[in-house]
Amino acid sequence: MPMRFLQYGLLLVPAVLYSLMLPVESEALYTFYILIAAGLAVAHRFTRSGASQALLFLAEILWGCYLIALYGPFMLSTGLSALYVYMYRLNGSMRWMMLTIQVIAINLALYVYYSSSTGLMWNAAELQAWDWFSESTQVSLAVNLLLIMTTALCWQGASTAASRGQLEHVYDELRNKHYELQEARAQLLLFSKQLEDAAQLEERTRLSRQLHDDIGHRLIRTKMMSEAALLTLPLHPAQGFVMVEQIRDQLTASMDDMRNALLKLKNDSQPSDAYALDRLLEEVGRDTGIKTNYEIRGQAYPLYPSTQIVLYKNAREAITNALRHGKANEITLKLVFEPHEVTMMISNDGSTFSLLHAEGSTSTGLGHEGMRQRTQFMGGLVEIQAGYPYTVITRIPVSNQMKLL
Template identity: 35%
Template structure:
């Protein structure tokens, strides 16, 4: 019980006790004061020692009812002092039984009072009980919200950590793949081209030695070196060609190819504006931009009946921003938060990006992705 609650509780005992002495004429004021002190002692005993004891609570309720029954006045107000001490703390299984007993004793103690006293006392009792229960429910809801917030915050931290681990794992996989490819290429160059060049060097040295004495044989050896150099050059070209992906692979998730397909199939006008200096993106970033652009343009055609779409790409040192706006009709809130938008948002957040939607002038979907570039200091 808080300090304010304790103060209110004892004021609800002392004020009606003192006021009743002026309202009623008692045969022995000393005995009356003694009984009031006993009641305060029981209340203090409950507060400090027997706070969870139901029997001590019933003793206080019974003693309060006995005092109000014999001394009349406005001592029925002491019932409210006891009420505020247990409604929010007693076990919920017995709370309503005790409240019912409390209310019955309140009405019994008012046997000599007028009907207006009955009405006012019962209204105050019921109203105060409902108010205390509502306060208890509010406190419980607040605690549940705080627990839920803590749980969501922990999950958010775990998600951020998992995303960081996923990005680190992706970078490690990419580095391992690049290392394996470099090792394969170095072996090919060493085993094929390296051996050929060493043999050609030896043949050229031999031809230089025999050329003055055996001119024809020396020339034949030099011609053989020339032919083998041609083969080595072809081997080098084929190795370099294997390093470069084919155009079909490079264009799989290209925005240009997406625009060409949608323009041809739907007859829609799509414009692209670029700001900043373009640079090469990770394949995962290109995939997310491609899918988000595909979803945004498809939604603009399907739901907004758009005829014009503007794609704005902004290249910044540490992030890339893609804004897609259209001239179609603006969707309602339910459409904005649909399954397609949720997928776009999940893809963006997976690598630490974000997705925002604006419906002010034109319906605009903005994707912001970190590029994880290492900016070299000049």
């Protein structure tokens, strides 16, 4: 918009002012000439090709020079209007070729105006007797100086506009990339939330099965023992008293199992706490009485919830196998943070032969297969070191983008 204001202002404002100095009988033809110049200036808005614009600029320059030859240097503003526009719109050699043509045409038009009384013819004798102190010479020098200054300002403005356009283009690209990254991050967070929900659902299913299989069967057994104790107490009080103590122990164990299951089923507002490896080891040590060790190596950094879930489920599976099949008395969990990978190593002092034999069985084999599938889905792998101590290693690649969460 500022370019158009300046273009039309340079064209119309001086033209209107000059019309006040003309005789009334000359105003009609003068107005017609100005309308032609304005039409050529407006025609640039309807052209897009470089050749068409160059031809229109050339026609505008020549018409402006014709007005200078007719009415004098006051009409130089029409030429400056065209100069201001083509310095911005034309590129490379075309811009400077147009400037050369305009400078030559303006000087010829000035010479025609000052050398002929009619304003259309020049005197060849005056061309040989050039007077450096004449009005025409001074005006020509001033006009050329004004053209040079205007050209320098327009060129500087065009360079600044081009640089600004490039910066805006780069900014738009960066903004688009930023939006793409935000969308990808939102999708990753959504995927992590879905994976976390699936893991919680699986955990609830496992706990409900545990409630049914362990606590339910224990309660049934307790009920049967209570009925037997009712029959035994009147005849054999001592034996009946022992049975009542066994019932009490069974109920106490059932209450403990129920309490632990409810704690695990309760929603946790911090997903990282729900899948904390140190808490898992603490619960295992408290429930089983074995010795547990937890070590962290490297500079710890936040992990995706999906990575935390995979590490937690693999750790739980490895610890369960160590207790059930290896009869381990001590379990050590090491978590190693590296720039591009996180590694979890779970070792135990249990029977290596029993663990290897159990790995080939149906139930535990499926457990190891589930560990491998979960880890491979995250782009990692699971390794088994069969030597003493028996060690299960989980490696999951990470990236610097994970640290942004």
